Amino acid sequence: MGLYFMSFILFAVGLYGVLVKKDLVKIIIGLTIMGYGVNLFLILIGYRREGLYPILEKGRAAAAMVDPLPQAMVLTAIVVELAVLALLVSLAVRLYEKYRTHDITKIRRLKG
Amino acid sequence: MEREEGMTLIVKTITRFTVWLILLYGFYLIMHGHLTPGGGFAGGLVIGLSFIHLTLAYGRDFVRRRVKVELMHALEATGSLVFLLLGLVGLVTSGVFFLNFLGHGEPFTLFSAGYIPLLNLVIGLKVGAGLYLAFYYLADYRPGEGK
Numbered sequence: 001m002g003l004y005f006m007s008f009i010l011f012a013v014g015l016y017g018v019l020v021k022k023d024l025v026k027i028i029i030g031l032t033i034m035g036y037g038v039n040l041f042l043i044l045i046g047y048r049r050e051g052l053y054p055i056l057e058k059g060r061a062a063a064a065m066v067d068p069l070p071q072a073m074v075l076t077a078i079v080v081e082l083a084v085l086a087l088l089v090s091l092a093v094r095l096y097e098k099y100r101t102h103d104i105t106k107i108r109r110l111k112g
Numbered sequence: 113m114e115r116e117e118g119m120t121l122i123v124k125t126i127t128r129f130t131v132w133l134i135l136l137y138g139f140y141l142i143m144h145g146h147l148t149p150g151g152g153f154a155g156g157l158v159i160g161l162s163f164i165h166l167t168l169a170y171g172r173d174f175v176r177r178r179v180k181v182e183l184m185h186a187l188e189a190t191g192s193l194v195f196l197l198l199g200l201v202g203l204v205t206s207g208v209f210f211l212n213f214l215g216h217g218e219p220f221t222l223f224s225a226g227y228i229p230l231l232n233l234v235i236g237l238k239v240g241a242g243l244y245l246a247f248y249y250l251a252d253y254r255p256g257e258g259k
Binding site for chain 2: 053054055057058075079082086090093106
């Protein structure tokens with residue numbers, strides 16, 4: 001139970017970064033930390049006590065493994081997070097070219 | 113004083129020794145993807161990171177002169193195209209999309225598991241080339257400059 005709670009704390013740290021920080025790069029880092037918290041939580045759901053890694057090897061029974069389904073899903077989620085991160089960073093680069101700053105309180109012109 | 117491109121001599125020397133090991137480790141992860149943790153995505157990331165490592169240590173033009181961006185685009189497109197073709201082969205031969213049409217072989221050996229190593233290989237190609245391209249365009253691309 002404590003481990004679940006720690007993944008929530010990790011998510012809250014990322015949410016704090018997104019809501020409070022004013023620098024675009026710090027906001028993007030906060031978003032990725034939120035993603036890590038969610039991934040960790042999903043992996044922990046698939047944990048089984050005394051379970052080993054879910055890979056077949058010679059002379060090992062299939063019963064003593066942790067659940068491999070959340071791990072496959074989290075692998076997909078990591079790929080999607082990488083794509084989202086690339087998109088966010090490219091938007092930040094374009095904003096920096098236009099405004100010469102990463103401070104979101106100074107990026108407020110609607111046009112021009 | 114004109115600045116030399118890239119980082120200092122120390123970083124360049126260490127990079128010359130380690131970048132081949134990183135590339136080799138990426139290929140190892142891809143080839144053993146059906147036996148051990150790793151596989152196409154993780155191995156492709158390591159391969160892409162070796163190119164990014166070279167770019168960071170030696171400067172942009174060093175890699176750009178040796179590895180053309182068009183080649184990377186072609187590799188990335190080839191990866192997804194071959195993945196689709198491997199799925200279509202199963203559809204044509206037996207009517208099931210993504211059927212494992214090769215023999216399974218003996219389990220726990222390097223050449224086994226049918227076409228899964230091939231799928232890992234093309235995924236590794238696509239991820240490695242795609243990651244390097246994302247880095248390249250984020251670091252280098254300026255709008256209104258050439259193509």
